[in-house]
Every structure is written in C-alpha cells, then in structure tokens.
Amino acid sequence: MRSLISPFISKLALFKHNLGRREFYQFPSVAALRENGEVHDDGIQVYCDHLVVLKKGVQERFQDILKMKILNWVIDLFSNSNEIEMELKEELIDLQTNEELKPKFKDGYHSFWLQKQISDLYPGLWRM
Structure with a gap:
C-alpha cells in the first residue's frame, strides 16, 4: 500500500510545481483551455491550491502507512x-x-x- 501512496503524493507535488510554472504536460486539457484564453493565472492558482490541499489530505489520511518501516x-x-x-x-x-x-x-x-x-x-x- 505504501508503494502506491508515496508515489501518488510525490506526483501531486510535481503536478503542483509544473502547473505553477505554467508547464501543462500532465494537464493537456488545461493547456488547451489556456491557449483559448479560457483559463487565466488566477484560475491556475486555484488549481495549484487544490493540489496542495489534496496532497495534505492524502498525507494526513495515510500517515500511519507512510510512517511504516518495511524491512x-x-x-x-x-x-x-x-x-x-x-x-x-x-x-x-x-x-x-x-x-x-x-x-x-x-x-x-x-x-x-x-x-x-x-x-x-x-x-x-x-x-x-
């Protein structure tokens, strides 16, 4: 289970980082909307904030599993x-x-x- 949760958390951080830098590799739909002028910087910031909240929520929910040491x-x-x-x-x-x-x-x-x-x-x- 930990081998599934840890990468997911790391990917959320990566997604937030890339989205904040306006790199939309993981978000082709957002890239298309951005090109059409339908998404602005404030909207992107909202997405980044949601990713931060999601990451914190996953970390809190699965903290017992994340702290486990697997020999x-x-x-x-x-x-x-x-x-x-x-x-x-x-x-x-x-x-x-x-x-x-x-x-x-x-x-x-x-x-x-x-x-x-x-x-x-x-x-x-x-x-x-």
Missing part, C-alpha cells in the same frame, strides 16, 4: 537478513530454503505474504 527481507526474502531479530532468524532460514514457496515469491511480495500457509508455517515472521 528489506519482507520485500526481498532472499536478501541479507542482518536486520531481523535473533529469535526469527531460524524461521527466516526455513522460509528462504522452502523450495515449494520460492516460485510463489516471484508473483510479488504482497501476494506471497498473504498466503494462508505462510502465517501457519512461519507465525513469528508473519507477525512482523
């Missing part, structure tokens, strides 16, 4: 696991060497961790 081994199961707690290293080794589950990780870490058997076989890792 590297959650995203890349086969990476260096130095950041994992000692009690969970054995479970992680068992998971990393499970030949039946390795191909399923290629479908993406979201779907991998949502499998029922992961929570059953590796409850400590699942709770992380």
Whole structure:
C-alpha cells in the first residue's frame, strides 16, 4: 500500500510545481483551455491550491502507512537478513530454503505474504 501512496503524493507535488510554472504536460486539457484564453493565472492558482490541499489530505489520511518501516527481507526474502531479530532468524532460514514457496515469491511480495500457509508455517515472521 505504501508503494502506491508515496508515489501518488510525490506526483501531486510535481503536478503542483509544473502547473505553477505554467508547464501543462500532465494537464493537456488545461493547456488547451489556456491557449483559448479560457483559463487565466488566477484560475491556475486555484488549481495549484487544490493540489496542495489534496496532497495534505492524502498525507494526513495515510500517515500511519507512510510512517511504516518495511524491512528489506519482507520485500526481498532472499536478501541479507542482518536486520531481523535473533529469535526469527531460524524461521527466516526455513522460509528462504522452502523450495515449494520460492516460485510463489516471484508473483510479488504482497501476494506471497498473504498466503494462508505462510502465517501457519512461519507465525513469528508473519507477525512482523
């Protein structure tokens, strides 16, 4: 979820920046209206203000998700696991060497961790 929200927030900032500089790459309809004289500087400022409000609203609404720290081994199961707690290293080794589950990780870490058997076989890792 965080991997969807963070880029969206960054794009809102980019859109506001570009719109404020009268660069309408992301807004072809506004560019057409501007060329026809239907949108003036004060109208563009209103759009910029709306983008600022939208960005703040998204940041506030999803602040808990944005503050989450996703450990590297959650995203890349086969990476260096130095950041994992000692009690969970054995479970992680068992998971990393499970030949039946390795191909399923290629479908993406979201779907991998949502499998029922992961929570059953590796409850400590699942709770992380």
